[in-house]
Amino acid sequence: MNQKGLQISTPTDTTIVLTRTFQAPRRLVWEAMTNPQRMRRWMLPPPGWTLTVCVCEARVGGALSLAWKNDEADPFMTLQGVFTEVVPHERLVHTETMQLASGEVVSSLVETHAFAEQGGITTMRITQVYESKEARDGALASGMDQGVEAGFQQLEALLAEVA
Amino acid sequence: MVVDRSPRLDRVFHALAHPARRAIVRQLSVGERTLTELASPLKMTFPAASKHVRVLEAAKLVRRRIAGREHRCSLRASPLKDAMQWTEQFRRHWEASFAALDTLLEEMKAQEQPRSRRD
Numbered sequence: 001m002n003q004k005g006l007q008i009s010t011p012t013d014t015t016i017v018l019t020r021t022f023q024a025p026r027r028l029v030w031e032a033m034t035n036p037q038r039m040r041r042w043m044l045p046p047p048g049w050t051l052t053v054c055v056c057e058a059r060v061g062g063a064l065s066l067a068w069k070n071d072e073a074d075p076f077m078t079l080q081g082v083f084t085e086v087v088p089h090e091r092l093v094h095t096e097t098m099q100l101a102s103g104e105v106v107s108s109l110v111e112t113h114a115f116a117e118q119g120g121i122t123t124m125r126i127t128q129v130y131e132s133k134e135a136r137d138g139a140l141a142s143g144m145d146q147g148v149e150a151g152f153q154q155l156e157a158l159l160a161e162v163a
Numbered sequence: 164m165v166v167d168r169s170p171r172l173d174r175v176f177h178a179l180a181h182p183a184r185r186a187i188v189r190q191l192s193v194g195e196r197t198l199t200e201l202a203s204p205l206k207m208t209f210p211a212a213s214k215h216v217r218v219l220e221a222a223k224l225v226r227r228r229i230a231g232r233e234h235r236c237s238l239r240a241s242p243l244k245d246a247m248q249w250t251e252q253f254r255r256h257w258e259a260s261f262a263a264l265d266t267l268l269e270e271m272k273a274q275e276q277p278r279s280r281r282d
Contacts, residue, residue, distance in 0.1 A: 006258050020261050024268040028275075032267055042263035046256075140253050 013133040016140060018126040026117040029124060030089045033113065034058040049076065058086050064094050073101040081111075090115055107139050178222035183207070184215050191225060191238035198227075198234035 007019040022029050032038045036054040045051055045068055052075060053067035064081035078099050085093035092113040098106040112127040130136035178184055187201050202212035216236055219225035228235045 006254065006261060008254060008257075018257060020257075022261075022265065022268055024272055028268055028271045029264075032264055032271065038267060038271075041267045042260055044256075044260050044263055 010136070010140070014130045014136050016128045016130075016136060018128075020124055022122045022124065023120075024122060025120050026089050026115040026122040026124075029115055029122045033124075034092070053078075058083060058088075058092060060084065060086055062086075064096065076101055077106065084110075085112075107135060109135070109139075174218075174222035175224065178218050178224055181215065181218070184219055187212075187215055187219060187236075188224065188238065191236060195235055195237045198236060201236060 005020075007017075009017045009019075011017060032042065034056050036056050039056060040051060040054055043051065043054075043066075049068045049070045051066065052069050053065055055063055055065040057063050060083055062083045064079070064083065066079040067075040068077050070076045078101075079096055080099070081094045081096035083092065083094045085091060094111055095109075096111055097108045100106060108131055110129045112129075114125045114127075116123045116125075128136075128139070130139065179188070183205055186205055190196055190201055190204070198209060198212055198216060201216070202209055205212060207215075213234070216225055216227060216234075220227055223239055226237050226239050228237075
């Protein structure tokens with residue numbers, strides 16, 4: 001099961017690499033990653049958020065556009081990107097800027113997805129390259145700015161257990 | 164640095180995995196204690212308690228000051244906080260999404276099966 005588990009590494013100061021194995025051919029993993037109807041099923045928003053916009057045009061120059069709303073604002077956060085490299089079922093590269101309704105940019109990065117299949121099992125490797133070490137560390141530390149509160153709750157539970 | 168193989172985080176979780184060390188952390192959450200004070204409620208010898216404190220020190224959960232013959236121990240809570248904030252949140256977000264993706268892929272495979280092959 002270790003092979004299936006999520007691996008997270010930071011090979012350079014500005015990079016995060018996520019590797020995960022899926023029990024499905026890469027054709028299906030690709031479909032799940034690029035078809036907006038499918039994406040809505042697995043891209044879980046933080047509690048209280050709803051995904052309102054989901055556009056994914058997986059071709060060079062195509063747009064990636066996501067938006068979430070919550071009690072505070074609609075949209076509360078947007079993600080805008082452009083596909084710069086698309087090799088069907090193999091490789092996807094897109095830019096991505098996450099922005100709050102206030103206009104504040106939360107993160108700006110280039111994301112590469114590489115899909116390798118062996119015996120009907122797909123290994124997907126996501127490489128995120130941030131603009132700076134500070135931006136990369138910020139994304140890691142904040143849980144992509146999502147559900148930080150849940151982290152504190154878990155910390156409290158752990159402290160309650162030892163206290 | 165490999166985040167999910169972080170030796171520092173491993174040490175924190177390893178340190179908290181033992182009931183005696185959780186008991187020590189519990190005692191220290193009230194305030195500073197000497198090693199002798201920590202050892203007695205655990206019915207432990209000084210060297211045994213010292214060994215557990217050493218594991219907690221390695222995880223940077225506990226600080227030990229030696230004053231004369233006394234080993235004074237105090238709690239450092241920041242690694243706990245770091246453990247949660249630094250990687251667990253990021254990891255949990257992706258793990259939850261990928262678990263949902265697993266479910267979706269199973270459905271997609273099942274939908275394809277009648278067309279592609281029969282068992």
